[in-house]
Amino acid sequence: MRNWLTLLFACGLAVAQSPKYGIGRPPTADEVKRGDITVLPDGTGLPEGGGTPAEGKLVYERRCQRCHGAGAKGGDEVALVGGQGTLNTPKPVKTVGSYWPHATTVFDYTRRAMPFKEPGILTNDQVYAVTAYILHLNGIIAEADRMDATTLPKVKMPNRDGFVKDTRPDTGKKTRGLRTH
């Protein structure tokens, strides 16, 4: 009797979990490997390779400096350093160093989207290195620290605990007047 029930239950699960339309095919292992560039904050998905701030400086000067300025202090595009201590002031400066909560994001975004006009041109070693350079310029890692799949997720960003849950709706009751200039 008990085995019967178990068997029925198992059949029921199998039915519930099977695809209804059966359209499409499974990806090949190679398709997943090539397509899956997701990097998670715990380091899942980080590739092999690595780089140091010194190596990253060379990559930065060749590929990034024209837009982000010398020392990543900003140019035509945003500054990547500085701003720590400004977030609660009237003129907050949001940079990798002052605002970004995870170092893995620097690697991920640089690898998929930078340089702006040639995304994908950097090797994984170069992305690790330039990430290390930016983190070092922000005083987050030491000059000798090598960033790789093991060390990068362990970096504690200054604003790691600076984010809070969405508590909206935080307005919505009828108020008088239009607005004050």
Place this chain on the structure above:
Amino acid sequence: MKLGASLGAALTGCQTKPPVEEEVNRLGKPIRGYGERSPYETSQRLVPEIRTPEAASTRTPLQDSCGIITPSSLHFERHHSGVPNINPAEHRLMIHGLVDRPLVLTMPEIKRLPSVSRIHFVECAGNGRSEWSPKGATDARQSHGLASCSEWTGVRLSLLLAEAGVKKEAKWLIAEGDDPCKMQRSIPITKALDDILVAYGQNGEALRPEQGYPLRLVVPGWEGNINVKWLHRINLVDQAAMTKDETSKYTELLADGTARIFTFEMDAKSIVTYPSGGQKLDGKGFHEITGLAWSGRGRIERVEVSTDGGKTWTTAQLQEPRHSKAFTRFRLPWTWDGAETQIVSRCTDETGYTQPTRDDLIAVRGKNSDYHNNAIKPWLIAADGSVTNA
């Protein structure tokens, strides 16, 4: 002189009896395969002068709109590395990660599946950013044009996820576009199983390239950035990826220096589109006030309009049917006495939430939030009929 005279004589000589032009009805243009608007209609998206037009936005001219649908050609744009040229015959959607059966689907395969059509707005979280400053933007396109509304057709994401079989450890999915920068956002699995569409159709035809052709996410009511265009990969994972666009961007700094993260819903918002900034009333007397209201939390229940600077409010008529998480057109008959005044709308959605003032927002969030400004927007009507931002 001589040449002109002789040429004129020769031409006249060709016609034995020149027709009187006013008496002849000329033929119109012949039939054509794909239509375009009248040459007298010139409304345009606002295209900013910018060094990197591939990473920029255009704005919908809401002040010229009628009804609730935005023409696909006027739907606002926001791209991060330009509009890719994708051949649908080569496009694939891969669903993988924490699923029982990873899937690759072609466009014809996706179109074989049961489809739905729904009307929803898409709005950039940065829409209304200009309204944090005291004066605000001068017209509706500039202030609120990062919002548009379309009928979207596609497959429910929940259906695709059921086909792939989501494992119980999957709490988020990462949606990724096939633009050069591979734009990506993390989406909670609860929303994915609720009302998200994987859309290939917009306003009766295929998506426009700048709206994600051939495949995009439509995430009803949630900030535009998460409606990933050129969708080619969905990765089921156990944690958010904390991507650049959900950490360094699209987070709202509060006065104390902390920032809100994963602020998905677009709060209820409305704007008067006629009369609005840049327009001019052609005299006192009757005018129909009209505008748009929308909420990321459901249907619009009520829109009130004040024509006396907020002293008194009148309930406007709402265009039916009202769709959830969609533009709702409101209208109010009005007789202008020719005196200077301010007009403004405020909406209430089905959750009972009423659109706040700028002061209400600043009181709880400070002035550095950038995104998610849904304040009411007054327009000033001068005695000569010209309309400016109040």
